Amino acid sequence: MSLAEAPVAETPAAPARATARLLRSELRLVFGRVRNIVLLAGLAAVPLLIGTVLFITQDTPVAGQGPPFLDRVTGNGVFLVFAALVSCLPFLLPLCVSIVSGDAIAGEAGAGTLRYLLVVPVPRTRLLLVKAFAALAYAGAAVAAIAVVGLVAGAAFFGVGDVVLLSGDTIPLAEGMVRTLGVVAYVIASLTGLVAVGLFLSTLTEVPVAAMASTVVVAIVSGVLDALPQLSAIHPGLLTHHWLDFGEFLRLEIDASTLLAGLAVQAAWVAIFGALAWSRFTTADVSS
Amino acid sequence: MNTTRSLSPRARWAVPAVVAGAVAAAFAVPATVGAVASDDLPAVTADELVDRVANAEPVPVSGTVVYTARLGLPDVTVSELQGxxxxxxxxxxxxxxxxxxxxxxxxxxxLGDVSEYSVVRSGAEAWTYSSADDEAVHYVLDPADQERYDELAQQALEPDVEGDVPTPSELADVALAQARISTDVETTDPVEVAGRAAYQVELTPQTDATLVDRIRVAVDAETWLPLRTQVWSVQDAEAPALEVGFTDVSFDVPEASVFEFSAPAGAEVREVVVPLPEPGTMEKPSSSALGEDADVAVSGTGWETVVEVSEVDVEAILGATAEGRLPEGSTGSSGADDLFEEFTDAEEGELPGVPELDTQALYEQLATPVDGGRLLTSALLTVLVTDDGRVLAGAVPPATLEELAG
Structure with missing residues (x-):
């Protein structure tokens, strides 16, 4: 082996190793932070809380009322997953995703660690991708936590059985589980747009709270606009409009075009705000 | 890596603009391309088209239908809460x-957000199921009628289902039935509906005494199935007051399991026995649904037809359909039931915090009091309920009904 060959062989591998190292440390940072762990635990407590309340009140007149799926839970624990997701989707999930994605860059800048991070032999584009991936992983973990705790608590409180779809047809539990996985995957995919928005806002400021708060505001304003019938023309493009389309998995025949429409809107938000975040982050002067 | 590093800041900021443009294009393009060659259709006359639709072999069909109503009624729907x-x-x-x-x-x-209302028909039997209430209603014929139905099976009889769902062809059949009477029928240029080439026929009432301005029916060029029906009211020349159309259609035979329905475990089930109408009385509303002594009279023809039903007990109908009553003994003890009734409005018997629909309130909201009765007006239909128990309905202006009521 000649000396000249060695660097050629190593050059492509070295940044890849550095990226992998960076990704590992980023995931450790996100999932090791006490604040994020507490948020995750809080989200996981939602199905537990709903399950406990329903278990206590199931023989009283107030049973069988409330948001969608809530009245089904006492008959079949699987529905606790859906009831918990419906409860968390409007506010709690966007809040947690906003906190983590808004903190991604602004948090480092605010703490003065961003310039040290940029010394790592990894280009800024890749650093941004690592940050985005870690935030998305957290969003996935949050949805998965709700689903897993919901399923376990639902099974423990009420037992599980064949799943009655929205159409009134009954499918076996195994197929119900596959559809539940689809629901979880769709809800995670629905949060990607918000992660991209949070990441972009995070590149604009050195104050992490500002980025987090404005990301939450984006999600809430989107929800408010979605409720105004006068704006029905822009509804299909809103960030939050298709979030509840996960109900498609619980219909007689799953219509792929409905699901794809929701995913396409998320992809559009990711493309636009991902590109904005990239432009901002690769051109910004980092002094802190 | 080196190429991106060499981009100037200005060039980098151009990237999001390009991406935004590409995204906008990606969403706009599918809406315009993919047009089928609806211009190549052989020409048909309006009469031929109406004949073809009337005599078309029924075909299996499935798809997505979007229904839009601009009837000018007060907004009473709270589907977010009710499903x-x-x-x-x-x-x-x-x-x-x-x-x-x-x-x-x-x-x-x-379809609603995470809710669904289904109407399933199989022969003489029908089910409706509401996911929000978890309630299934089973409509059947009584055994004698069932026998008669089986004999008449070749005739296309269908059981009456409460809360029936309109489809493009159902609405089109109603419209095309008028095509021969006091109506101008013409074909317009072929259109494209749900990705299918379609002929379009326009029906215009010859009279001015109706609320219907014109009706357009788009008919699939291969199967002669109506794909879209639009009804314009005289009150709004721009947007159709009623529009039902496929946005996605397939002519493959649906799986048989789609039509097999049985009440899901745990659902509340109601059995309703529907009378099979005697042959020849098909057009008249069944009088048992309106009250024992109800009598039906029809005046006017064609678009000006007014149906008058007398001796209708409106109060009784509203009372019978009032929902949301607490079932007897649902708290487990009569003492608790009494206590519960004390705390809730005993008249309504509704559970607190649940916006159940009150039929009486709905009726009062929709129908405005007029001299001698109550009037319900919408863009296409006017209904007058007189104080002496007559109901007059027709696609005519309110003045016509008031004149007829005397």
Missing amino acids: AGPLDLLGGSTTMRVWSDGEDSSRAAL
Whole structure:
């Protein structure tokens, strides 16, 4: 082996190793932070809380009322997953995703660690991708936590059985589980747009709270606009409009075009705000 | 890596603009391309088209239907809270999935956010199921009628289902039935509906005494199935007051399991026995649904037809359909029941915090008091309920009804 060959062989591998190292440390940072762990635990407590309340009140007149799926839970624990997701989707999930994605860059800048991070032999584009991936992983973990705790608590409180779809047809539990996985995957995919928005806002400021708060505001304003019938023309493009389309998995025949429409809107938000975040982050002067 | 590093800041900021443009293009393009060659259709006359539709072999069909109503009724739907239901059809846009085997089985599902209202028909038997209430209603014929139905099976008889769901062809059949009477029928340029080439026929009433301005029916060029029906009211020349059309259609035979329905475990089930109408009385509303002594009279012809039903007990009908009553003994002890009634409005018997629909209140909201009765007006239909128990309805202006009522 000649000396000249060695660097050629190593050059492509070295940044890849550095990226992998960076990704590992980023995931450790996100999932090791006490604040994020507490948020995750809080989200996981939602199905537990709903399950406990329903278990206590199931023989009283107030049973069988409330948001969608809530009245089904006492008959079949699987529905606790859906009831918990419906409860968390409007506010709690966007809040947690906003906190983590808004903190991604602004948090480092605010703490003065961003310039040290940029010394790592990894280009800024890749650093941004690592940050985005870690935030998305957290969003996935949050949805998965709700689903897993919901399923376990639902099974423990009420037992599980064949799943009655929205159409009134009954499918076996195994197929119900596959559809539940689809629901979880769709809800995670629905949060990607918000992660991209949070990441972009995070590149604009050195104050992490500002980025987090404005990301939450984006999600809430989107929800408010979605409720105004006068704006029905822009509804299909809103960030939050298709979030509840996960109900498609619980219909007689799953219509792929409905699901794809929701995913396409998320992809559009990711493309636009991902590109904005990239432009901002690769051109910004980092002094802190 | 080196190439991106060499980009100037200005060039980098151009990237999001390019991406935004590409995204906008990606969403705009599918809407314009993919047009089928609807211009190449052989020409047909209006009469031929109406004949073809009337005599078309029924075909299996499934797809997505969007129903939009701009009837000018007050907004009474709270589908976010109540889930999808037939009341959604009073106003706004509703998406439905429909399946039909072309014979005596069909299914329609009204879609709401994480809720659904289904109407499943199989022969003489029908089910409705509401996911929000978890209630199934089973419509059957009594045994004698069932026998008679089996004999008449070759005739396309269908059981009456409360809260039926309109489809493009159902509405089109109503419109085309008028085509021969006092109506101008012409074909317009072929159109494209749900990706299919379609002929379009326009029906214009010859009279001015009706609320219907014109009706357009788009008919699939291969199967002669109406794909879209639009009804314009004289009150609004721009947007159709009623529009039902496929946005997605397939002519493959739906799976048989789609039409097999049984009440899910745990659902509340109601059995309703529907009378099979005697042959020849098909056109008249069944009088038992309106009250014992109800009497039906029809005046006017064609578009000006007014149906008058006398001796209707409106109060009784409203009372019978009032929902939300607390079932007897649902708290487990009569003492608790009494206590519960004390705390809730005993008259209504509704559970606190649940916006159940009160039929009486709905009626009062929709119908405005007029001299001698109550009047319900919408863009296409006017209904007058007189104080002496007559109900007059027709696609005519309110003045016509008041004049007829005397």
